[in-house]
Amino acid sequence: MKKIIASIAFAFMMIILPTKVNASSYIMHTVKSGETLNSISKDYQVNYDQLSRLNAGAELNAGNLIKIRPIGGGKSIQIYLNDQFVSSDQAPYMERGRTFVPIRFIAEAIGVTEIKWDEISEEAILIKEGVTLRLPLRKATAFIGEESYTLDAPINIYNGRTFVPVRFVSEVFDVDVKWDEATASVKLYTKDYTPVKEPEMLLSPARSSAYSEEDLYWLSRLVHAEAEAEPFEGKLAVANCVINRKKSKDFPNTIKGVIFDTNWGVQYTPVANGKIYNNPSEESIRAARMALEGQNNVGECLYFLNPKKSTNNWIIKNRTFYRRIGNHDFYL
Numbered sequence: 001m002k003k004i005i006a007s008i009a010f011a012f013m014m015i016i017l018p019t020k021v022n023a024s025s026y027i028m029h030t031v032k033s034g035e036t037l038n039s040i041s042k043d044y045q046v047n048y049d050q051l052s053r054l055n056a057g058a059e060l061n062a063g064n065l066i067k068i069r070p071i072g073g074g075k076s077i078q079i080y081l082n083d084q085f086v087s088s089d090q091a092p093y094m095e096r097g098r099t100f101v102p103i104r105f106i107a108e109a110i111g112v113t114e115i116k117w118d119e120i121s122e123e124a125i126l127i128k129e130g131v132t133l134r135l136p137l138r139k140a141t142a143f144i145g146e147e148s149y150t151l152d153a154p155i156n157i158y159n160g161r162t163f164v165p166v167r168f169v170s171e172v173f174d175v176d177v178k179w180d181e182a183t184a185s186v187k188l189y190t191k192d193y194t195p196v197k198e199p200e201m202l203l204s205p206a207r208s209s210a211y212s213e214e215d216l217y218w219l220s221r222l223v224h225a226e227a228e229a230e231p232f233e234g235k236l237a238v239a240n241c242v243i244n245r246k247k248s249k250d251f252p253n254t255i256k257g258v259i260f261d262t263n264w265g266v267q268y269t270p271v272a273n274g275k276i277y278n279n280p281s282e283e284s285i286r287a288a289r290m291a292l293e294g295q296n297n298v299g300e301c302l303y304f305l306n307p308k309k310s311t312n313n314w315i316i317k318n319r320t321f322y323r324r325i326g327n328h329d330f331y332l
Helices: 007-014 037-044 048-054 103-109 166-172 213-227 232-247 255-259 269-273 282-292 314-318
Strands: 026-030 065-070 078-081 084-086 093-095 098-102 114-118 123-128 131-136 141-144 147-150 156-158 161-165 175-180 185-190 303-305 321-325 328-331
Touching: 026 037, 037 048, 037 065, 048 065, 065 156, 078 103, 098 103, 098 166, 103 114, 103 123, 103 161, 103 166, 131 166, 161 166, 166 175, 166 185, 213 232, 213 255, 213 269, 213 282, 232 255, 232 282, 232 303, 232 321, 232 328, 303 314
Parallel strands: 026 093, 078 185
Antiparallel strands: 026 065, 078 084, 093 098, 098 161, 114 123, 123 131, 131 141, 141 147, 156 161, 175 185, 303 328, 321 328
């Protein structure tokens, strides 16, 4: 029977509205028939009560994914393409030592020209430069052309997205993959890549990853209050401005001190209007954590503002403009 490519079904599964990003990436497990939380906890040597709390409300049906534990240090796995951080609205996860990412995210990042969904066989189809990759849902098998390949873990649905193994998909389309254990980063390199030397194009070298829970608590709240509607890169930039102030001799030497600094008047509007006390989104927490772990996309910037809303011209007149991200302008 002739296969029907159903774009509507694909849109439902893979282009739904973004949901919140997990604060960290997890080791996951695909449930097999007959498995229970008790048997899974023994297989992975994790505490049953912790496993139960981590998966509260999750259905233990065969084929479903459940969380085993956060990856080391409670980090989020980060993806880089040619040394540029690539943000996704869903954090990657790991299963059986393989990193899985949303299919549309990785396909667009590596330049796949055509993405389809076959409704009958329930498989995603990626096409680029004459190479056709078929990825059947909930199967640990992939097809390059007509040749089959066994995967270490099945393609699956997680948080409303179809997740696929990033290394396998990337290498099929001639993209090199490297795993950085220290930073929990997947680094993708196209064959024609040469390093970019412009400083604003690269993330700054990692700073010390030592930070307290209080630092993350207050920084994530400031990021959320100031940049809730901004893209992830904008949230990361706001977090780095606060951290840069902490490092500067002209500002307090703690994250909380910087946020609540009143030496020259209240520095951040959310402190004045009380929004600093609102609970942050998981994406804001992730941005704050990344900044605290050394990922910097605004150099030594100390100031930011929304030029359409700001009534204070001091920054514009007295500081050096660095770059614009979303609705915010960042200044040194």
